[in-house]
Amino acid sequence: MPPKKKPTEKPKAVLPSGRKDSSFFEQVYDVARLIPRGRVTSYGAIAAYLGTKMSARMVGWAMNGAVHLKPPVPAHRVVNRNGMLSGKMHFGTPTRMEELLKKEKIKVVDDIIVDFEKKFWDPAEELAI
DNA sequence: TTGTTGACCTCTT
DNA sequence: CAAGAGGCCAACA
Numbered sequence: 001m002p003p004k005k006k007p008t009e010k011p012k013a014v015l016p017s018g019r020k021d022s023s024f025f026e027q028v029y030d031v032a033r034l035i036p037r038g039r040v041t042s043y044g045a046i047a048a049y050l051g052t053k054m055s056a057r058m059v060g061w062a063m064n065g066a067v068h069l070k071p072p073v074p075a076h077r078v079v080n081r082n083g084m085l086s087g088k089m090h091f092g093t094p095t096r097m098e099e100l101l102k103k104e105k106i107k108v109v110d111d112i113i114v115d116f117e118k119k120f121w122d123p124a125e126e127l128a129i
Numbered sequence: 130t131t132g133t134t135g136a137c138c139t140c141t142t
Numbered sequence: 143c144a145a146g147a148g149g150c151c152a153a154c155a
Contacts, residue, residue, distance in 0.1 A: 042137090085136085
């Protein structure tokens with residue numbers, strides 16, 4: 001039996017459309033679920049925790065389907081480095097993310113999290129890698 | 130199939 | 143100090 005040579009290998013890395021599979025994405029979801037209530041983190045922090053801070057974009061892309069994932073991922077607790085709700089428009093309604101954050105006792109003004117640094121939750125610190 | 134876009138971050142000019 | 147470009151991986155046209 002000859003070696004299996006497949007020029008077009010199908011990567012299991014599929015998004016929410018498929019389900020859990022990809023490593024990087026799954027890790028992102030896992031970390032996002034570990035975010036305590038009332039805390040927030042950034043894409044770069046999660047990416048850095050995973051070891052690839054350069055792939056911060058992928059974290060955001062993973063969040064694109066995190067809302068449809070199960071268990072639901074608190075994507076509203078994940079924002080960019082500036083603490084701005086960059087992905088608020090992807091929650092179905094442009095105010096959904098802000099409302100969710102307000103329920104978390106997090107103040108949001110002008111789509112920016114107040115005291116973001118204080119509420120910042122660093123996985124590398126809390127999870128103590 | 131290739132090319133472009135995207136909830137980003139960091140470095141360089 | 144401010145603006146621009148680069149780089150990562152995956153999905154969509």
